[in-house]
Amino acid sequence: MAAAGAWAQTPVPAIFKDADLKLGEQLIAEHKCNQCHAMKWADDGKAIYRPKGAIDTAGKLRGMVEGCNTRMNLGLFPEEVTAISAVLNRDHYRFGP
Numbered sequence: 001m002a003a004a005g006a007w008a009q010t011p012v013p014a015i016f017k018d019a020d021l022k023l024g025e026q027l028i029a030e031h032k033c034n035q036c037h038a039m040k041w042a043d044d045g046k047a048i049y050r051p052k053g054a055i056d057t058a059g060k061l062r063g064m065v066e067g068c069n070t071r072m073n074l075g076l077f078p079e080e081v082t083a084i085s086a087v088l089n090r091d092h093y094r095f096g097p
């Protein structure tokens, strides 16, 4: 698995070290995160993930996902929030440790 190897070599924020990336990807699809964001932002729903915005650390990213979880009543467990945040970090934000 090339992706897994590349991931292992990339510095990962400590809070995402044990994150289950497969689970995170699955949850992002299941909870239609991007579909909802796309209704508010006229694009594919991914432009919302803005590393240059208010979110500038891995901790804040996780906090924002937790915020969406709470506000939208998604009912995610803490480790699921971490898994989702880790995937968003890998694909969009790329925060280091």
Ligand code: HEC
Pocket (backbone or CB within 6 Å): 027, 028, 031, 032, 033, 034, 036, 037, 040, 048, 049, 050, 051, 053, 054, 055, 061, 064, 065, 068, 069, 072, 074, 084, 088
């Ligand atoms: C029902 C609609 C809705 C759903 C479902 C939803 N979100 Fe959001 N999300 C929003 C809105 C609205 C904002 C902007 C809030 C703000 O700026 O305070 C937002 C903002 C965010 C941000 C901040 C982006 C940035 O860089 O500023 C992240 C990260 C995020 N959502 C993650 C998720 C994830 C992950 C899920 C799925 C588990 C999800 N959201 C599901 C509506 C939603």
